[in-house]
Amino acid sequence: MAVDGGNMAQAVIDTAYNERKRLHTGRSRTVAVVLFGLLIALGFFLALVVGKADPNTPPTCDGKTMTRHSECRIWSSRGGGGTYSYDEMIDRRESGNGVWRVVGFGGAGVAAVLMVVSIAKLNPNRPWGQPVGAACPRCRELNLREKHTVHSVTRGRTTHRYSGIVTLCTPACGFSAIRQR
């Protein structure tokens, strides 16, 4: 496919503009906090509701509540079949619940760490990119900052990635440039 180099360079610059805007309005951070907040809630739900420790409720066998003296026969083609007593069925249930607690609390912990990292990284007061030690050719001020930026275009199953180091001046000046690494 023929690629129009000029248009793609402008597309990468536009991507950088959009990233800077989302960073400074705090939108990126809001999205990250909501997303990780939902994952933390899901983790707690799995750990505390799905994986709730419940050693006193009678176990069920094939959907029927067991009594103290009943047995449960489980057929399984994957192993783990057999005949289980009331207490053994409670143990089976509790070990299954334990797995959900590990998954739930583990997932919530990872999401919490990622949330803290993204709050710091996506701080709206944090400037976009790295400072450039040269004056802007348009406004002559030392306001230039640069960042490696990727613009992805998906056509069907193929994703094309165009990237470059984008240099931006302040929005008031509007100067932009792109170069390859």
Ligand SMILES: [Zn+2]
């Ligand atoms: Zn400038």
